[in-house]
Amino acid sequence: MTHSAPQTGIKRWLYTTNHKDIGSMYLIFSLIMLLIGGTMALLIRSELFQPGLQLMQPEFFNQMTTLHGIIMVFGAIMPAFVGMANWLIPMMVGAPDMALPRINNWSFWLLPFAFGMVLSTLFMEGGAPNFGWTFYAPLSTTYAPPSVTFFIFSVHIMGISSVMGAVNVIATIMNMRAPGMNYMKMPMFVWTWLITAFLLLAVMPVLAGVVTMMLMDIHFATSFFDAAGGGDPVMFQHIFWFFGHPEVYIMILPAFGIVSHIIPTFARKKLFGYHSMVIATSSIAFLSFIVWAHHMFTVGMPLVGELFFMYSTMLIAVPTGVKVFNWVATMLRGSMTFETPMLFSIAFVVLFTIGGLSGLMLAIAPADFQYHDTYFVVAHFHYVLVPGALFSIIAGVYFWIPKWTGVMYNEAMGKFHFWVSFVGVNLTFFPMHFIGLAGMPRRIPDYALQFADFNMVATIGAFLFGFSQLIFVYNIIQCMRQRGIPASPQVWEGAEGLEWTVDSPAPYHTFQIPPTIK
């Protein structure tokens, strides 16, 4: 079998079927989306710097919260994980490429069009979607701006892209493992991604279904969510969260995988409790399908329903706790060093746990009536997504970028990036717990005076956090330009796994002859 060298110029990127090229494109795309979504977050925080309307009208504010959510979830976090999956899964299981390289190319190239369409709604008459990232009907049907149709189609495209990506990941893991690499020898990142891919296959089509119902309600006179025709708006929430809750695990399981690689490397110990990690990940995935209505405790469910969803939600804390204890046990009595990826990973363990605990508070149905739709919820999900998912991505990029580019990033800049981000993220989101408990609702451009001080702190923190990402961008660009100390194949002293056995940078084609696993 012969492989040609990459084509030159733009053709290389348009036509490529190489998992490393596609992985890089996914990662760069998600970085751009992170910066766009982050800019929107800073606009939101600027408006909330003090009470009153200073910078924008409420309509535009609502468009910003909606697009910020959509872009960060579907444009930044998910593609970043898919990018890492592309780069790492074939190398980790000893495969020469992804199982379906052409579909891989297509899944990526759908995304710029989907997000181009989402962003173009900003310039349409009536403005961009303004109903929040959860797009509850009838806000997103009867009362939606005309641009909602473009929004629906772009969600369809994103869904197709994710499903094809998931099919590819599963086929790669199931069919392309090197001889001897049995399931219980697979690295944690591969395991978590395998489970994530099954979640994607199960719920992205349901999301596609729910937006299709919206489309039919808007244009074809059906009444899925319209009480006038016998429909029910609450039905929307049930279907949406049937997708939405597994979706939050789609955004965190690969993060668990990344951290399970970094902590053992820098603690110079094997991962504690590999089997329990695999079982915990699977249990979390299973439980994610039976807890969806905890997002809607206030819609008027019967008591039995509230109790069922309350207890099943609390049950998720058990496998998640197993994971946290395993990471701590891995670090315990290890010979730890604190390079940038490790710093971000430790921060992940600590801050994600804070987010998990506030999640448990929200799971208590009677208390949730007080917390529902307040900044407490905003604090909770930003704690699990920013110092959770995003920190793990940043940690993973610092960890593997020497393998990807062949040069070490600037360690001093990396540490500086970490500390500014760490302070910034806590300054932004910790005060939101307090203003939420005090009763500040989410998705409002103006607020009562008693919330002013904490909002000001949060805005200062947000700018600190936002601009500190430029250090990250600088580090990435320097690595891509090959400015830095050349990295050895193993890169990190304690690193283990097939990806560390190939040269740095990883050659364009790796493992064309499958390695033998002991």
Place this chain on the structure above:
Amino acid sequence: MQINEPIKNRIETSLLIKLVAFPCLMFGFGFLLIPLYDVFCDITGLNGKFDLSIKQQKVAQQSALSNTAVSASSHQVTLQFTTASDQPNVWQFQPAESQLTVTTGRQYQTAFHLKNPTGQAMEFTSIPSISPGLANEYLIKTECFCFQKQILQPGEEVEMPLIFQLRNDIPKEFAKLTLAYRIYAQPFYEPLK
């Protein structure tokens, strides 16, 4: 496994078929959730599904005849009627009486007026709601226009009757009840021949 086996041959077609079929089925499952919820609510009686509540009321009516005739345990309850609609500026929808003082166990009749002032045939559905909600089981509607679809031609007016009584065993703390009707309207299209 052969070492130099081409990659293509290592991928099982049957796996790919399953991986493609599964999301297609899940897309259908999203739509299937709607009838599934209906069935689930019918069986369990959740979500105030009206078929079941009518059934329950009939049972209650037969089992507690003493509750549905004027007797020593009868007392007075104030019942208020309010209306609402999804487009309050358009639909003219009012109760004939805004408030009634009723004796429990006695049957009463009142009505609601509805006019379609638009130039288009509309299909209306009205959804009742009683507050406090726990009083629901004590209100027996003998005739009601709840949940019925009706079509009003442009400019047409209707008077919709409501025949009801309150059971004698309604606790004394429910001294004042509010019965609210909300109408939902959508354009009516003649079915295709």
